[in-house]
Amino acid sequence: MKLYLLTVLSIFVYVALPLSTPPVSGAEAKTPKVLLIGIDGVRPDALIVADTPNINQLIASGTFDPTCQILGDRYRENNTVSGASWSSVLTGTWADKHGVHDNSFEGRNYGEYPHFFEYIKAAKPEAKTVSLVSVWRPIDRYIVSAADIRDYVPLAGVRTTNLNIPADEVREDTRDGEWHHLLGLRRGGKVHLFLNGEPVAETYDTAGDFDLKGEVYHIGRDARGDRLGLKGDIRGVGIWNRALSESEIRTVAGGGAAAAPVLFQEGTPAQKETPLDGSLRGLTRGDFTVSAFFRTTDTGRNILMGNYGDAPGGHLNLELHTDNRVRLYVNPTDEEQADRMVREEQSDGTVADKAVDVLESTDPTALWVYLHQPDAGGHRYGFSPKVPEYMQAIENVDRHVGRMVEAIRSRPGYDEEDWLIVMTTDHGGYGTRHGGGHDIPEILTGFLLVSGDAAHHRISPEQTFIVDAVPTVLKHLGIEPDPGLDGRPVGFRD
Numbered sequence: 069m070k071l072y073l074l075t076v077l078s079i080f081v082y083v084a085l086p087l088s089t090p091p092v093s094g095a096e097a098k099t100p101k102v103l104l105i106g107i108d109g110v111r112p113d114a115l116i117v118a119d120t121p122n123i124n125q126l127i128a129s130g131t132f133d134p135t136c137q138i139l140g141d142r143y144r145e146n147n148t149v150s151g152a153s154w155s156s157v158l159t160g161t162w163a164d165k166h167g168v169h170d171n172s173f174e175g176r177n178y179g180e181y182p183h184f185f186e187y188i189k190a191a192k193p194e195a196k197t198v199s200l201v202s203v204w205r206p207i208d209r210y211i212v213s214a215a216d217i218r219d220y221v222p223l224a225g226v227r228t229t230n231l232n233i234p235a236d237e238v239r240e241d242t243r244d245g246e247w248h249h250l251l252g253l254r255r256g257g258k259v260h261l262f263l264n265g266e267p268v269a270e271t272y273d274t275a276g277d278f279d280l281k282g283e284v285y286h287i288g289r290d291a292r293g294d295r296l297g298l299k300g301d302i303r304g305v306g307i308w309n310r311a312l313s314e315s316e317i318r319t320v321a322g323g324g325a326a327a328a329p330v331l332f333q334e335g336t337p338a339q340k341e342t343p344l345d346g347s348l349r350g351l352t353r354g355d356f357t358v359s360a361f362f363r364t365t366d367t368g369r370n371i372l373m374g375n376y377g378d379a380p381g382g383h384l385n386l387e388l389h390t391d392n393r394v395r396l397y398v399n400p401t402d403e404e405q406a407d408r409m410v411r412e413e414q415s416d417g418t419v420a421d422k423a424v425d426v427l428e429s430t431d432p433t434a435l436w437v438y439l440h441q442p443d444a445g446g447h448r449y450g451f452s453p454k455v456p457e458y459m460q461a462i463e464n465v466d467r468h469v470g471r472m473v474e475a476i477r478s479r480p481g482y483d484e485e486d487w488l489i490v491m492t493t494d495h496g497g498y499g500t501r502h503g504g505g506h507d508i509p510e511i512l513t514g515f516l517l518v519s520g521d522a523a524h525h526r527i528s529p530e531q532t533f534i535v536d537a538v539p540t541v542l543k544h545l546g547i548e549p550d551p552g553l554d555g556r557p558v559g560f561r562d
């Protein structure tokens with residue numbers, strides 16, 4: 069541990085810009101404001117050697133700790149993953165208090181140890197709070213509260229919609245050897261699953277419009293052959309290039325017919341192949357419905373119909389999945405590996421656009437802005453200063469930080485405002501992983517930056533922790549941090 073920290077510090081001393089001298093304090097009553105920026109999965113040794121002029125400028129006018137720790141001395145039982153760490157950052161407490169030990173968010177205790185906006189609102193009800201989150205939805209869904217403006221930007225572009233529903237949500241034994249009816253459809257940007265005419269699940273469609281690929285559409289299996297095919301019987305297979313209405317769904321599930329199918333097979337057409345052309349190929353160019361009766365006692369994977377496995381992308385499968393699950397799988401491209409980082413950059417860029425817009429058009433007191441792409445680059449290519457894709461992601465984030473800082477400096481009232489910009493991360497990484505990193509300094513070590521006229525302009529003389537971010541933000545706003553918080557204000561000149 070010591071060796072890695074010393075290495076990070078010495079890289080910083082030799083590579084980073086010299087720190088500037090703080091301006092003479094005017095002590096006039098400027099309005100305090102804060103921007104807290106969270107960047108997922110940034111190793112400080114990578115940040116220091118990356119080409120990041122905007123962050124370097126913030127470092128030069130702030131207190132910087134390139135050895136900030138993501139686990140505390142007092143409590144360190146939680147996993148070294150985003151759910152636990154961002155909870156620590158945003159509540160100012162360790163996981164024994166906020167309750168989040170992994171990415172399941174089970175045990176979360178934000179009622180007692182809330183997101184820091186709650187403290188701001190309690191002390192200053194007139195304060196305006198803003199939360200903008202890119203790609204990783206759980207932060208917005210679980211952690212953020214008391215935000216006046218709140219936005220979440222999902223990963224840009226198309227991706228697989230995988231509606232894969234556990235047996236306990238289905239509430240019916242689908243493998244009891246009796247006939248059941250499973251129906252999947254897409255209607256106006258949402259996909260739904262119905263069992264025996266009753267809705268069991270729905271989610272937003274992310275797949276968009278595309279053509280089915282391959283030469284044939286399979287009933288009772290998919291393009292991978294019999295191995296995962298239906299071990300049982302199938303009948304009443306129907307496919308429509310529109311979304312059936314709720315009453316049509318009940319009719320079809322009751323054994324009746326619905327108008328204008330693209331394909332309808334009464335009988336038992338197991339293993340039947342249908343040429344993929346015409347309206348069947350274009351099935352996924354809009355709303356659609358796929359449905360079948362089945363009976364089986366096999367609790368494993370049983371594909372009712374589909375074309376997965378034949379060509380890259382362009383798939384639609386209706387399945388009985390493992391462990392008694394049911395599934396609708398809408399897969400537009402071949403896992404979109406190559407362009408993932410382009411889409412990460414698009415989403416982070418959109419979040420930065422929104423932050424700039426908020427800074428230009430409203431009068432926020434506190435902003436929380438979360439950018440995601442370094443974590444995606446690390447998981448895909450490696451968390452290391454030697455990995456170009458990871459470094460590119462950090463440099464992309466730097467440009468977005470620069471745009472936000474520029475928007476702050478361009479505010480009409482900037483001269484009367486006292487901005488503190490706090491920046492941190494939730495973990496580093498080693499290889500392409502960061503979970504279970506309790507003994508790995510490259511995972512445990514993040515960074516903390518506290519930048520602005522109120523801050524000392526120097527390398528932090530003391531060890532910091534991610535829980536220090538919120539007490540620092542609160543102190544700047546003139547709010548006494550709750551004594552239950554584990555962090556403490558750091559980086560101030562007085």
Ligand SMILES: [Zn+2]
Nearest residue numbers: 108109150494
């Ligand atoms: Zn993370």
